[in-house]
Amino acid sequence: MRIWSGFAAFVVALVVAGCALVAPYDATYDQDLNQFSSDTAKFVAAAAAGGPERTVTSQQAVAYYAASYNLLDRLSQRARLSRASVPCATDAGLKVFWEQSGASAPLPADVDSLDCREFQLYAVRHYVDQLKYVHGQPGGLNPGRAKADGGALQTAILGAIQTFNVTKPQSS
Secondary structure, eight states: TTHHHHHHHHHHHHHHHOOOOOOOOOOHHHHHHHHHHHHHHHHHHHHHEEEEEGGGHHHHHHHHHHHHHHHHHHHHHHHHHOOHHHHHHHHHHHHHHTTTOOSSSSTTTTTGGGOOOHOOOOOOOHHHHHHHHHHTTOOOOOHHHHHHHHHHHHHHHHHHHHHHHHOOOOOO
C-alpha cells in the first residue's frame, strides 16, 4: 500500500513534466484547493492527536469525507466543462492506481481524454479514498497513519494546486 507515496511524487512530477496545456486560469480551483488543504491539515492533525476524528464513523470524519467528495465532484465537473484540447500524457498511470482497494467511484469512460487538471483532481480523490480506507482499518487513523496517508493526500493536493496555477497570470 505504500505505492501511494510513489504516486504522489509522480503526480507532482507531472506538473514539471509539461502539463502546461491546460485551460485558462480559474481562481475557483486555487481558492477551493487551498481551503481543502487547510481543512485536511486540521482534520488529520485532530485525528493524530486522538480526537474524535480518529474514528471513521465519527461525526467529524463523516462530515470531512462528505465535504471532500462534494468539493472534488464539483471541481471535476467544472474542469470537464472547460477541458483543454490536449489530453494529459500520464492518464494511463491513473488507471493502475484506481484499481487499488477503496476507490469510491469508477473512472469516467473517457479517462483517456482527461486534461491535466482533471487528472490531478482524480489523483486527489484517489488519496482521499486511500485515507478513508486506512481510516476504516482497525485502530482508526492513528498518528502514524495520519502522518503517512495525510501527507500523501497533502502532496496530491499540492500537485493539483500547481497544475491549476500553471496558467495563473503573473502579477507585475
